[in-house]
Amino acid sequence: MAAQILVASNRGPVSYVPREDGTFDARRGGGGLVSGLSAIGPDAGALWVCAALGDGDRQAVRQGVAAEPGVKMLDIDAAVHADAYNGIANSVLWFVNHMLYQTPLEPVFDAEFRRQWASYRLYNRAFAEALAEEAADGAVVIVQDYHLALVPGMLRELRPDLRIGHFSHTPWAPPEYFSMLPDDIAEELLLGMLGADRLGFLTWRWLKAFQDCCTTSLRDMDVTTHWPKDQSPSVRYQAHGRPHLTLLGVHGLGADGDFLRERSRRPDVDDRMAMLREQIGPDRRTIVRVDRTELSKNIVRGLLAYRHLLAERPEWHERVVHLAFAYPSRQDLPVYREYTAQVARLADEINAEYGRDGWTPVILHVEDDFARSLAAYRLADVALVNPIRDGMNLVAKEVPVVSDAGCALVLSREAGAYEELREDAITVNPYDVTGTADALHEALSMPPAERADRTKRLASAATSLPPARWFLDQLTALRP
Numbered sequence: 048m049a050a051q052i053l054v055a056s057n058r059g060p061v062s063y064v065p066r067e068d069g070t071f072d073a074r075r076g077g078g079g080l081v082s083g084l085s086a087i088g089p090d091a092g093a094l095w096v097c098a099a100l101g102d103g104d105r106q107a108v109r110q111g112v113a114a115e116p117g118v119k120m121l122d123i124d125a126a127v128h129a130d131a132y133n134g135i136a137n138s139v140l141w142f143v144n145h146m147l148y149q150t151p152l153e154p155v156f157d158a159e160f161r162r163q164w165a166s167y168r169l170y171n172r173a174f175a176e177a178l179a180e181e182a183a184d185g186a187v188v189i190v191q192d193y194h195l196a197l198v199p200g201m202l203r204e205l206r207p208d209l210r211i212g213h214f215s216h217t218p219w220a221p222p223e224y225f226s227m228l229p230d231d232i233a234e235e236l237l238l239g240m241l242g243a244d245r246l247g248f249l250t251w252r253w254l255k256a257f258q259d260c261c262t263t264s265l266r267d268m269d270v271t272t273h274w275p276k277d278q279s280p281s282v283r284y285q286a287h288g289r290p291h292l293t294l295l296g297v298h299g300l301g302a303d304g305d306f307l308r309e310r311s312r313r314p315d316v317d318d319r320m321a322m323l324r325e326q327i328g329p330d331r332r333t334i335v336r337v338d339r340t341e342l343s344k345n346i347v348r349g350l351l352a353y354r355h356l357l358a359e360r361p362e363w364h365e366r367v368v369h370l371a372f373a374y375p376s377r378q379d380l381p382v383y384r385e386y387t388a389q390v391a392r393l394a395d396e397i398n399a400e401y402g403r404d405g406w407t408p409v410i411l412h413v414e415d416d417f418a419r420s421l422a423a424y425r426l427a428d429v430a431l432v433n434p435i436r437d438g439m440n441l442v443a444k445e446v447p448v449v450s451d452a453g454c455a456l457v458l459s460r461e462a463g464a465y466e467e468l469r470e471d472a473i474t475v476n477p478y479d480v481t482g483t484a485d486a487l488h489e490a491l492s493m494p495p496a497e498r499a500d501r502t503k504r505l506a507s508a509a510t511s512l513p514p515a516r517w518f519l520d521q522l523t524a525l526r527p
């Protein structure tokens with residue numbers, strides 16, 4: 048049956064792990080999109096189109112057992128996928144939007160880049176074709192993120208009847224940075240996205256940056272950007288002698304309060320709390336961070352700030368522990384592996400420098416464990432969220448919801464969540480290590496009553512747009 052509502056993303060809601068007996072274990076993932084989609088119910092005729100990501104997924108698709116209802120997994124050539132995902136999406140588009148290049152040496156847009164870009168096109172085309180095939184007449188399609196930036200334009204050509212949206216979960220770079228991309232690539236990327244009827248962003252700041260990039264990079268297309276009062280902002284432009292209009296909107300994804308409150312009170316989380324308390328030791332404050340080990344998360348500067356705190360304020364020795372959960376991510380890329388190793392080295396150095404019998408200043412955990420993350424949220428006195436740049440950062444929104452007794456939030460002004468949480472957070476410039484150390488001291492010293500008050504207000508701001516509404520708002524905005 049043709050689908051009425053379609054979602055497309057690189058990573059889907061399920062992955063397949065082969066068992067020894069030749070069958071497959073279908074593992075369901077979480078996240079905003081999964082809970083958002085569940086809001087429309089199983090009978091809404093929704094289909095999630097995603098890519099097979101590893102050998103397990105590929106085998107499951109080929110053997111016809113990748114048959115989760117409402118999910119279509121695409122078996123795209125592994126080399127094409129690797130070029131598109133590791134080469135372009137993670138090493139170029141992610142780096143541009145998070146402004147991560149070390150510019151004296153990077154980026155280099157050479158023949159290898161052009162080759163990978165050709166794969167990125169093929170990969171996007173495979174999605175566009177699958178969506179065109181599966182969508183009912185006039186269906187709504189919401190495409191996710193930088194992996195699939197070309198899909199809206201390609202799909203529009205194949206199926207002009209569809210209502211097409213695209214949502215960016217990342218920041219957007221300002222034009223001075225975005226224009227590092229070769230002009231023809233920048234144009235192809237923007238026009239690909241502008242093929243959508245509507246583009247969604249997490250904050251006004253990213254939306255505005257996207258508009259500015261259109262003005263700068265689509266010079267010959269007579270671009271006008273609008274911010275009319277009480278109406279959607281838009282980008283208008285001329286292409287092939289015809290006028291085009293794409294609406295833009297902000298949907299600041301919030302934490303799933305009901306789910307988090309229920310999930311964080313289950314026995315497995317209580318067990319992890321007991322385990323962590325044992326590791327921390329009695330009568331100590333706890334600074335918690337939970338991240339994927341991702342360059343933009345700024346884990347190294349966070350550890351440097353903690354080291355500076357211990358160096359400058361010996362009164363905290365033996366009275367504080369930093370729980371740093373840094374879960375490995377994108378380990379196919381050498382730069383991520385090096386960063387992961389650097390985080391571990393620095394944690395070891397701090398422990399060697401300051402640790403004593405019975406006190407380990409940094410407890411680093413690298414194995415992903417959601418129940419343990421929730422346990423850490425519950426007992427944290429301080430949460431450190433200091434990304435260099437981040438589309439939103441849901442940890443900043445989840446901690447206040449789950450916290451038992453109130454938790455002071457040290458928050459980077461470069462996180463999307465800053466727009467909504469800044470009033471009750473202690474905000475920092477993520478590059479300023481001594482400033483971050485001062486913020487940690489202020490957070491550790493905050494009186495418990497003030498901490499509890501602020502946490503209540505943070506939790507209410509953090510849950511103002513739960514995933515279900517976030518998704519439904521986008522659907523509503525896309526329907527004519």
Ligand code: G6P
Binds near residue numbers: 057192217376
């Ligand atoms: C983060 C970003 C998303 C992105 C995802 C991809 O969650 O906020 O914008 O889609 O990473 O992660 P992956 O592990 O699939 O590379």
